[in-house]
Amino acid sequence: MILEGNARGYGAELARHLLNMRDNDHVQVHLLDGFLADDLAGAFEEAEAISQATQCKKYLFSLSLNPPPDASVSVGAFEDAIAKAETALGLTGQPKAVVFHEKNGRRHAHAVYSRIDNDQMKAIQLPHFKRKLMAVSRELYLEHSWDMPRGFDDRQQRDPNRFTHAEAGQAKRAKRDTVALKKMFRACWDGADNQQAFAAALADQGYALARGNRRGLVAVDADGKVWSLSRWCGVKPKALSQKITDIEDRARSYPCSNCSFVKTPRTRASSPSPLIINLVNGFRLSKSSSE
Incomplete structure (x- = not known):
């Protein structure tokens, strides 16, 4: 499972993107955890409001989880992958939203976290997050016996046309x-x-x-x-x-x-x-x- 993430702001824009039905056959807001709001746009607006008490502009961390094209991945497996990723990144316990997208019978997931620590009122730092997500991805491929992408072990073998x-x-x-x-x-x-x-x-x-x-x-x-x-x-x-x-x-x-x-x-x-x-x-x- 390929894990990619980035810190970002513009929560309203991200909510519209995640709820976009034009590019997906099915969209499901699977989880809203740690927010007072009961909808995705409201949750991200809440995270933005809290971030105003800090100097953090990129108050969200957006994580995408893409399984191999031929893999049938259960909701539980996605939840397990999300838990592994948030532990590696130090985001355990942070407010988060999980959204599933399905297109042409293939499911992928997005997990979005608030970076703001409500107790200390400062943003959680995410050093080397790409390296940590790569390590979790490799672990998931081995755990599920999926064929490992060529570039995981040798960067020179990565597909030059692969895009984020x-x-x-x-x-x-x-x-x-x-x-x-x-x-x-x-x-x-x-x-x-x-x-x-x-x-x-x-x-x-x-x-x-x-x-x-x-x-x-x-x-x-x-x-x-x-x-x-x-x-x-x-x-x-x-x-x-x-x-x-x-x-x-x-x-x-x-x-x-x-x-x-x-x-x-x-x-x-x-x-x-x-x-x-x-x-x-x-x-x-x-x-x-x-x-």
Whole structure:
């Protein structure tokens, strides 16, 4: 069973996502534990209200549990996996919600915890949570005699086109195919020997190479959407920095002379920033002139 998690805020948005019937055949709120509210949106609103007494912005921890495609997993087995995960993470006793989704006869689960310790009024820290969830996942595969994914024992054997829920959500919002995007970004990376070749390969696909405020090197599309290159190319930031070496000579990062190396906006906006619009338009002009 693959376990993935992340700390996050925006509880109302998460509640809408978990209760979404358009992408699932069946949705069941299986458990609300430790909340006064008796509905999912109210529970997350309650967690947000309590977090206002702290400095924590990501007051929830969202955990997804995905069994192997051919496995039939009981509710009890999911509950056992959730218990193992929360023990490993130090979230035992925290208010939580458990939601089951079913699609095409396959069930997966989501467990969402409040990170706020009500007694001490501070957020519970989650150091190395990815490593801990990986250890629990491995234990579950062995316990249920499921075939272990290749990447569990050797990172080099991981499927380069595997994607997370966050990546699938970003691709869905952009109305793009997640696997096709992964393959495209990976092909741009694998086919480029240096920074200029990589920037040109991205430009051919309609993306501009840029530096983000928080995500290091990113690609920006024509709509101003920002795509983490480390995530979508499936490479570590260190590998990116080794290939993208000519950072200071910003103009040379692009195949057109009127493009500039820009920083992506820190806040969400309804429309792309003028800097990004100019950047992408520069790519379009360069591409049309070359054709």
